[in-house]
Amino acid sequence: MSEQPLVLVVDDEPHITELVGLYLKRAGYRVHAVGDGAAALQAAASLHPDALVLDIMLPKLDGLEVCRRLRAAGDPVPVLMLTARDDDYDKILGLELGADDYLTKPFNPRELVARVKALLRRRDRFNATATAHPLHLGNTLIDPAAREVRVDGKTVPLRAQEFELLWVLAQHRGMVLTREQLLRLAWGYDYVGQTRTVDVHVAQLRRKLTGSDLRIETVVGVGYKLVF
Amino acid sequence: MLRSLRSRLLLSYVAVIAVVVVTAATSAALFLLHSPLIEQRQFIRMDLVARVMRRQVPAVQVALSPLRWAEVTTSASELGVRVIVTDGHGQVLGDTASQAPPLLPPRKSEGKPFRGRLRDAEGQTWLYTARRISGGLLVITTPMPSRWQWLLRHSGDWLLPMVEAGLLAFGLALLLAWWLSRWIARPLRQVAAAAHDFAQGRYAPLPEEGPAEARTLARAFNQMARQLEASQKSQRAFIANVSHELKTPLTSILGFAQALADGTAPPAQAAGIIRSEAERMQRLVMDLLDLARLDAGTAHLQQVPVDLVPLLRAVLTRFQPRAAQRQQTLHLEAAATPTVWGDPDRLLQIFGNLLDNALTHTPRQGEVVLRVRSEGPWAVVEVEDQGPGIPPEALPHIFDRFYRGDRARTGREHVGLGLSIVRELVRAHHGQVTAHNRRGQGAIFVVKLPQR
Numbered sequence: 224m225s226e227q228p229l230v231l232v233v234d235d236e237p238h239i240t241e242l243v244g245l246y247l248k249r250a251g252y253r254v255h256a257v258g259d260g261a262a263a264l265q266a267a268a269s270l271h272p273d274a275l276v277l278d279i280m281l282p283k284l285d286g287l288e289v290c291r292r293l294r295a296a297g298d299p300v301p302v303l304m305l306t307a308r309d310d311d312y313d314k315i316l317g318l319e320l321g322a323d324d325y326l327t328k329p330f331n332p333r334e335l336v337a338r339v340k341a342l343l344r345r346r347d348r349f350n351a352t353a354t355a356h357p358l359h360l361g362n363t364l365i366d367p368a369a370r371e372v373r374v375d376g377k378t379v380p381l382r383a384q385e386f387e388l389l390w391v392l393a394q395h396r397g398m399v400l401t402r403e404q405l406l407r408l409a410w411g412y413d414y415v416g417q418t419r420t421v422d423v424h425v426a427q428l429r430r431k432l433t434g435s436d437l438r439i440e441t442v443v444g445v446g447y448k449l450v451f
Numbered sequence: 452m453l454r455s456l457r458s459r460l461l462l463s464y465v466a467v468i469a470v471v472v473v474t475a476a477t478s479a480a481l482f483l484l485h486s487p488l489i490e491q492r493q494f495i496r497m498d499l500v501a502r503v504m505r506r507q508v509p510a511v512q513v514a515l516s517p518l519r520w521a522e523v524t525t526s527a528s529e530l531g532v533r534v535i536v537t538d539g540h541g542q543v544l545g546d547t548a549s550q551a552p553p554l555l556p557p558r559k560s561e562g563k564p565f566r567g568r569l570r571d572a573e574g575q576t577w578l579y580t581a582r583r584i585s586g587g588l589l590v591i592t593t594p595m596p597s598r599w600q601w602l603l604r605h606s607g608d609w610l611l612p613m614v615e616a617g618l619l620a621f622g623l624a625l626l627l628a629w630w631l632s633r634w635i636a637r638p639l640r641q642v643a644a645a646a647h648d649f650a651q652g653r654y655a656p657l658p659e660e661g662p663a664e665a666r667t668l669a670r671a672f673n674q675m676a677r678q679l680e681a682s683q684k685s686q687r688a689f690i691a692n693v694s695h696e697l698k699t700p701l702t703s704i705l706g707f708a709q710a711l712a713d714g715t716a717p718p719a720q721a722a723g724i725i726r727s728e729a730e731r732m733q734r735l736v737m738d739l740l741d742l743a744r745l746d747a748g749t750a751h752l753q754q755v756p757v758d759l760v761p762l763l764r765a766v767l768t769r770f771q772p773r774a775a776q777r778q779q780t781l782h783l784e785a786a787a788t789p790t791v792w793g794d795p796d797r798l799l800q801i802f803g804n805l806l807d808n809a810l811t812h813t814p815r816q817g818e819v820v821l822r823v824r825s826e827g828p829w830a831v832v833e834v835e836d837q838g839p840g841i842p843p844e845a846l847p848h849i850f851d852r853f854y855r856g857d858r859a860r861t862g863r864e865h866v867g868l869g870l871s872i873v874r875e876l877v878r879a880h881h882g883q884v885t886a887h888n889r890r891g892q893g894a895i896f897v898v899k900l901p902q903r
Binding site for chain 2 (some may be wrong): 239240241242245246249280307308328330331333450
């Protein structure tokens with residue numbers, strides 16, 4: 224019998240680890256829960272989980288630090304961060320911590336399961352885009368095989384999720400995509416609740432694509448579209 | 452125009468300059484009015500005339516010859532003088548202004564030329580200079596001018612340069628005043644600009660330089676700005692903490708409600724968790740309301756005499772079941788039986804929160820001791836635990852809202868408001884609360900309340 228994916232859940236609130244554990248188990252995952260940052264690093268090293276659900280406010284070592292150390296040690300495990308503060312968004316995604324996604328409390332447990340699923344599926348989806356042909360749009364080259372973006376020949380360092388979002392926008396260029404559509408297409412979510420992550424990623428992309436002919440326009444009340 | 456300090460300064464300088472110029476002009480005029488210069492000028496002229504005439508008329512006889520006298524009269528009118536010839540004993544022999552009121556020249560038969568003043572019958576004053584000639588005196592006279600008339604007649608000589616100098620000084624002074632007023636008002640304008648920036652949310656400390664008053668102002672402004680910033684920061688932190696502390700139980704409540712609805716969690720478990728998390732939220736909300744009322748001063752505290760020992764016994768009884776759960780023991784050591792003024796419910800809350808904190812930090816089978824004693828005007832209550840103590844860096848913040856040194860150390864139900872409420876309540880009772888570490892292990896909280 225093939226092993227079920229193992230999800231490491233880190234939160235110092237037992238009721239929340241309990242809740243997350245119940246839903247993940249029902250979705251067919253194995254769950255290991257720990258209550259502080261130091262224990263999380265130990266468990267990640269010894270159990271090799273397939274994904275991490277990591278709260279930010281943790282005793283001993285906070286979630287941001289746990290994530291930073293995991294990435295510094297070269298661990299590519301997908302990380303979904305939990306936060307109770309709105310101003311943590313930028314810390315999670317802006318500082319290039321290496322977290323893959325986040326949810327704000329209070330969250331719907333079904334949405335959490337959907338996001339964990341998407342994180343675990345992501346590698347497969349990346350392999351699917353790898354066979355597509357490169358796109359030349361003005362001075363910008365998007366190469367899905369190399370997962371690389373060049374503006375005037377210069378490589379723009381994009382994180383995996385940012386590349387995925389740009390690829391989806393580029394394939395639907397000129398069309399308006401809603402945040403929900405983007406979450407389904409670029410993130411692979413089958414359950415959509417919080418959409419703020421799209422806005423944060425778009426802001427990052429715009430910043431990184433300065434100098435490119437590509438522009439991501441906001442269509443107020445609808446979503447985003449890529450024009451060039 | 453007088454709205455700004457600068458224009459007021461400028462105007463005051465202008466006023467000072469105007470006063471100085473007017474004073475200078477007045478004193479110059481007064482000086483001229485009283486100076487002997489006017490008369491001296493007159494005498495010098497008359498002496499000159501006298502010297503020339505004496506050569507023309509060396510003797511009384513010569514002067515009085517009709518032909519010569521006509522010459523003398525002509526010269527006198529041309530030179531603007533009146534010439535009188537006397538015999539040296541007071542007898543007037545000839546007068547070029549015969550129509551004018553008669554003048555009685557001085558009598559003097561010998562000596563050098565002499566001068567002086569005379570008054571005619573109409574009261575007009577005359578200046579004269581007299582010289583001896585053969586057979587009598589040659590007297591040259593001119594009416595003594597009124598000083599005012601003289602000043603006015605010669606105003607062109609002195610008034611114009613005075614006005615010119617005044618205007619020049621005024622112009623220079625205005626320039627100086629404009630620069631000075633700018634210089635003096637600059638620190639004020641800087642403070643105003645900084646205050647404006649601060650109101651817009653941009654804060655840059657003011658340089659503490661310039662005159663002493665400006666430095667004081669800048670220092671006070673910087674201090675105020677820093678305090679305001681710190682208070683804004685703590686306000687933001689407070690709101691972030693409140694939102695965090697409310698969202699955490701809310702996550703469990705919403706999550707387990709969902710789990711209850713879709714059958715993911717057993718109903719009894721979900722209901723129990725929802726209830727305990729809702730209670731936690733309720734406690735937090737009550738604590739926040741308490742703090743808000745204490746901050747606003749609208750917490751109405753009773754003022755009745757309260758015997759501390761029975762009150763503390765009641766607190767102990769209330770916490771006994773909780774202590775028993777972890778085999779902890781509670782002790783009360785009463786060295787005195789003080790009475791204080793206060794609100795019994797609030798005093799119960801103070802010692803309840805301290806006891807809650809002590810039990811949370813004391814390990815299983817540990818002991819928490821309450822001590823009461825009297826110390827001068829104070830009733831002193833100590834709450835002593837056997838926990839790990841308070842880290843030195845946490846001591847100054849232990850009563851701050853939502854402060855928790857290490858979250859691993861505190862129980863999860865502890866949201867960090869209990870000790871803040873204790874501090875505010877003790878303050879409202881005009882007392883003090885402090886925290887220390889015991890030498891061996893554990894912390895000790897000391898509450899001092901004024902005795903009745």
